[in-house]
Amino acid sequence: MTKKDSPMHSHFQAYLERLATLHNDIVTVLDRLPQAALDWKPAPTMNSIAVLIAHSAGAETYWIGDVTLRRSSERVRATEFTVGGLDHADLKARLDQALADAQATLAQLTIEQLTEERYAPSQERNFTVGWCLLHALEHTATHVGHVQLMGDMWERLHVERHVERREELNP
Template identity: 30%
Template sequence: MSDELVSTVRAAVESTLREQHQVLRELVQGLSPAVLNWSPGPEMNTIAVLVAHLLDAERYLVAAALGEVVERDRERWFRYEAPSALALLELIDQTEQETSERLTRLTGDALAREWSPPNDRLGRRFSGMRWLLHAIQHNREHIGQALLTRQLAAQGGIG
């Protein structure tokens, strides 16, 4: 794979993830802890959980695309309660910086090679490119859920 193509893929992935992070920032900006930590029903996630989980998964999936392993406590983020919108904004910024730094190491070999992280609970084996696409898709899925949760909270007079 040519350096130009790798550079194009890197730029596209980074730009898409930055756009998603901006949507997250706009989604949580100014929300009270009551709204951030409100669940619309049993076995449904809060905005704080959705955002924290997707950022944790992004770290993991982008690392997997490079054949890197990051420590992960997936269940921790499903119990997360945001003390403030600022705490989530800081988490978004931190993840964006980490992802951007990680993407600088992206190579054609990493994109084409199949990787299976040793700590993957599902035992998946994907090409680096597929791990990156999965990160983008996974983020978008949970952004949609968080946006809907925000609408439900507003309609319910929460916060």
Template identity: 40%
Template sequence: MLSEIQTYLERLSDRRTAILKTLNGLDPDALDWKPLATDANSLTVLAVHSLGAERRWLHEVVGGKKVQRDRDAEFRARAQDVTALKAMYTAAAVESEQILSQLSAEDMDATRKLPQGAHTVRWAILHVLEHYCEHLAQMYLTRQLWENRTNRPHEI
């Protein structure tokens, strides 16, 4: 396996672990709570959407596997058992590793043509990492706001 791929897999694993740690110990009310009535997402939505993006970009675009993704439904997701989310993340991680571990240096520079433009395989992998980081930061903040919502009700 390319050392570049090994690094990407480690970073992906770190992001997934951090997301699941952020959800750990929360009940459905906390998982579905939004800090604002509009233009904000719950922890459930952010977790489901982030995973949907990984499956789309790594499994479908990079790996060539058909993914049944309903992006709009990701933003309507309601709390699942955290155990179910962990299982979904574990299954996606296994599939992502199988796909990425087979890539060659030439594959990394290969271009995938999509309706929204052409991107290299490397770009797709980095995009997933970037996407996870963006939503993980939102999840950290959302959890902090949830945990402090009764202490400072006028600031939220």
């Protein structure tokens, strides 16, 4: 049986489950927000929910797939911060693609490879495969928190505005 035919190691299965849970946490927020909320920024210098999702998906693909498998990366990180007008389906598709890429990558890895070093062009230095995987997971988790907070802020601002407006119209 070749590595491609063997089942994924339980360590990598657990990793993939955690990553999928983080993606589901993002989708939970997406599903409750209107389209206008996706490009909203709480302040001019902050990122939108769409940007955070595009960036998270791009970073996952880079660290989990490109770096660990030594693939030539086609990622242009700067473009992740300029997205706009993406709808719910577009953002979910980016998450789904990143998760599928992670699954395909993890299926190729062995536990022994966790201590092997890989060169990360974006950082111009080496990291272990284990570090790359942990970094991708922690990075996504951080942005899940950002997305959740921004979703809450959007809802709070718009509910309060709606209540204030209703009170103005019906004193």
